[in-house]
Amino acid sequence: AQSVTQPDIHITVSEGASLELRCNYSYGATPYLFWYVQSPGQGLQLLLKYFSGDTLVQGIKGFEAEFKRSQSSFNLRKPSVHWSDAAEYFCAVGRTSNTGKLIFGQGTTLQVKP
């Protein structure tokens, strides 16, 4: 069955430190991969996406993610975290068929210490 796992429910990092959020997926074909961010009380905003091509993708707010087919992973990284990055982050996987449906991971809550 198709699934997405975000192993870390909650992560705390110090402001200025680097960040890596993990995402593993189970999917029969090469998937489309997404990272979304959700600030408290808000909807989801797209950070970045991978459809094909270069496996290192750049997103908004200084985030990047790397698709590793051999590890079925799509980890999100940022070299230096800002206090405003505190939010919940969701990894999602999908594949264009005739529905555009996505499967979301459980989410990782990021706390940033001053």
Added chain:
Amino acid sequence: NAGVTQTPKFRVLKTGQSMTLLCAQDMNHEYMYWYRQDPGMGLRLIHYSVGEGTTAKGEVPDGYNVSRLKKQNFLLGLESAAPSQTSVYFCASSTLQETQYFGPGTRLLVL
């Protein structure tokens, strides 16, 4: 250009009451989706639509109905609300090949 809007933002219902959540998008997207978000469970797809006049079940459709009479609107109905339907509901829209764009959410509390 408002993107995806949801009405209402917050609602309290008593068990057994009915209500309709409205989602509207102004991006001319063919595809629309309703999700529910519960702590520790991510977003789960309730129903979706691949075009005007079409709807289909998602992962957790029981207790909900939907309609897509106009391309820009996607309605989610609860015929007889239950406490288990207390959640935050998100609507999203997309074109087939592209990103899903999300509304701000509706918080529903069923007592």
